[in-house]
Amino acid sequence: MGTGTNVPLLAEQTGPEGRIVGLDISAAMLGRCARKLAGRRLSADLVLGEAAHLPFADDTFDGVLHHGGIAEFGDRKGAIAEMMRVARPGARVVVCDVGVPTDRRLSLVNRLLLAFQPVYRQHPPIDLVPSDARDVRLSWFHRGGWYLIEFSKG
């Protein structure tokens, strides 16, 4: 969840009737997020928890987004499995984080990021997407400095 930067975009998608639920392992971060959302008249249910052990029932959400941070999670496979578990059948799961492209020549910026920011050395965790996920796609954005993995729950 972080400070909730993604909430305005999610609110556009869900509309006024939709419910946004955000989870973070840090209570302090959730506190910052709550203050930021209140200042912008946005709302989301903020939940303290750990990505690889989500406190939600199976098949709960119409969509699941992880934006930034998974490269530093202790259990990336468990976190992606949990995103899939809590998504409703047919829901789209989106995971994006920093990284450099694996399918093309690296730009100078990519090479500098690799040299000075170790987190960029991790490959996108496409190999950790559950085998029963459908329509798995990997793309790059933000000048090839971020990856986006998306898939549907079968």
Ligand SMILES: C[S@@+](CC[C@H](N)C(=O)[O-])C[C@H]1O[C@@H](n2cnc3c(N)ncnc32)[C@H](O)[C@@H]1O
């Ligand atoms: C880069 S921030 C997310 C930024 C957010 N998308 C935004 O734009 O505001 C990564 C967040 O992941 C949280 N985090 C780290 N490890 C976690 C874990 N195992 N489970 C849940 N959250 C975790 C951190 O506390 C941090 O707030």
